[in-house]
Amino acid sequence: MKRISDAFVFAREGRVLEGTLAVSALERLHDLLAEVSGEVTFRLEGFKGANGELMLHLEVSGVLPLACQRCLKSVAFDLDVDNLLQLVPEGAELSQDELEDDTRDFLPVARELNVVDLVEDEILLTLPVAPRHEKCGLPGAADAGERINPFAKLAGLKGKPN
Secondary structure, three states: OOEEOOHHHHHHOOOEEEEEEEHHHOHHHHHHEOOOOOEEEEEEEEEEOOOOOEEEEEEEEEEEEEEOOOOOOEEEEEEEEEEEEEEEEOOOOOOHHHHHOOOOEEEEEOOOEEHHHHHHHHHHHHOOOOOOOOOOOOOOOOOOOOOOOOOHHHHHHOOOOO
16 A cells, blocks of 8 residues: 655655556446556655645546446546645645635645545546447447337327317
8 A cells, every 4th residue: 555654744855656556456446447457657746835835746647448328338538637735734724715726625634645545536536427438329229120109100190180
């Protein structure tokens, strides 16, 4: 497991952590995938912001085989996460202005940071709600044959006197 023992020291000292994670290790993603295979690469860099705030820059890339919501076959999703996260002590109160600032997200941390969980969280936030191919049909739609309109016989009665 990739863990940072003190995220605040990591950011203050400008450390960098890079690596790859097997998709099989990201268990919360499994239900969304057509197949559990492949890997994602990540880079986590700590730094101090313009006002001295402790920040993390997270980049994650890879290709995930998501399950298409129409045909249930695999659709390749190019993963491209590039997020700025400001570290805040767990339980810290944030002002309304800080919460409305869309240039960064806040990451409440006690001290220790589980990098695998962080990467998995950011991937989940990036995924489309209903992934699908550009063009595909429902399963078995090609084999269904001609569609029968249940109201076709009523159309013949239309306009006839009683």
